[in-house]
Amino acid sequence: MSTGGPAPESEDTVATALHSVSRVRVRYAETDQMSVVYHANYFVWFEVGRTDLLRRSGWSYRELEAEGVSLPVIEAHCEYLQPARYDDELDVRAEGRLMSPVRIEFTYELIRVSDGAPLATGRTVHVGLDRRGRPCRLPARVRAIFDAPDSASR
Amino acid sequence: MSTGGPAPESEDTVATALHSVSRVRVRYAETDQMSVVYHANYFVWFEVGRTDLLRRSGWSYRELEAEGVSLPVIEAHCEYLQPARYDDELDVRAEGRLMSPVRIEFTYELIRVSDGAPLATGRTVHVGLDRRGRPCRLPARVRAIFDAPDSASR
């Protein structure tokens, strides 16, 4: 299953798979004294990717929250392959997949623009919460977008 | 005017001046590739000092917010004297002073514990806001605590 790579070419997947690519540049604030980016900051870039992915889906996370649905993280994972460094330009590739009516998974790939090297891969799982903080079904349009036809088999 | 130093000895100021000392240890996350603490993070330590100072005053900022009063920063300033480094233990000395019924100023001094060296001095100004985001008078007890006798003359 492609994660964030160049657009899948087959019409079947093009029709349903949603992915996005976000460009970030490493800030000095994000480095640590090892002269690489501090590991926790990768999750902030994943958030940038996720936000853009949701925006591409036709609604923004800001709107979702305005409607009373929040999407807190219940699980986060990252594998670090090569260090990101100050001033590097990076592409955050993001994809989403519905795990259940109340739960959605995003996967990420972090690519260094200068040479295409993969720097990290990651994954976050989110649950829909209503205004009272109780789990709730994600809005129908969100479910429609991220519920890929082949997701049942995964 | 003392800022965060050892308790002022004169009874007049002892009676009214409130200050606090908070201990923090520098986190790796707070350093940058210059092998010192990134400058913006000093303001987070000032927040730690301010929070403890408010707690010492008899109410916490958490309680204040629960009552519907928030204290956003409208001005922030820091002068950096010597760099803080990873794993350093630091004391944040904080003091508060009412500027008007809706406005309060905190001053900070950051001291390296190992040798007492001053690393930074800072200042933040805050305004009281009600639940609708409009400026509001700070609670009476807060005003009583931070309204030093000599503040009228400043």
Next chain:
Amino acid sequence: MSTGGPAPESEDTVATALHSVSRVRVRYAETDQMSVVYHANYFVWFEVGRTDLLRRSGWSYRELEAEGVSLPVIEAHCEYLQPARYDDELDVRAEGRLMSPVRIEFTYELIRVSDGAPLATGRTVHVGLDRRGRPCRLPARVRAIFDAPDSASR
């Protein structure tokens, strides 16, 4: 007493297992507009736990770096059970285990002090690097401390 790893089974393992508990208080800077702590910040607390654990082992991470060995993160994972909130006092429980001569795993449990509720569990994997950035064996004393008697069988 043991947390985040296989329970110590006997006096032998009790004697060698090393764990630590670090107290942190949630900073306002660590919250987000969901009124809970932003998920990436849990990894910073894990770093606080890991640093204290290493300090308890008889050497500090600062000293380790001074000797030319760094321990970058190559994998990070967190599961979020209940949200941490502003001003909460939290205990970070950390344990370490040697995975190979060049690789070490730390596991974490985050506990809310007021009621003992577990808020999160996590795991980071680190690799020893020398000054040139090449994988290197961890110092002998580190290997001795974190190489639990039963680790060979895991």
Next chain:
Amino acid sequence: MSTGGPAPESEDTVATALHSVSRVRVRYAETDQMSVVYHANYFVWFEVGRTDLLRRSGWSYRELEAEGVSLPVIEAHCEYLQPARYDDELDVRAEGRLMSPVRIEFTYELIRVSDGAPLATGRTVHVGLDRRGRPCRLPARVRAIFDAPDSASR
């Protein structure tokens, strides 16, 4: 067009004054539970502006560090006019001015793109340090760029 500093008075100064505009979008990680951006994060955006300004000048801060000159902050100031909120697009306008051969000042203006509202103004002062951490003259080309014709009189 000039922002955050004395208005360019003539074509001469227009010719030499260097400024830049950087676009950022507010990250969820940057908000706090007041549902606005945490005040310390504005300084990170100022860094983004300063970095782009330096890049426009013909050399990057990354290159400067590679040559052995670092530019740590010795003073930082920000005034907050209106809150920045999640997902807002913001323009960071930055300008630089040499204060002495070893010291440079940057001023910033933060503008909300949607309506042009000014959200904050800021200022940082930096000193050139050599590899040993001693104050040093900034490279000649940097001094040439930021040494405005009228700066001698200020």
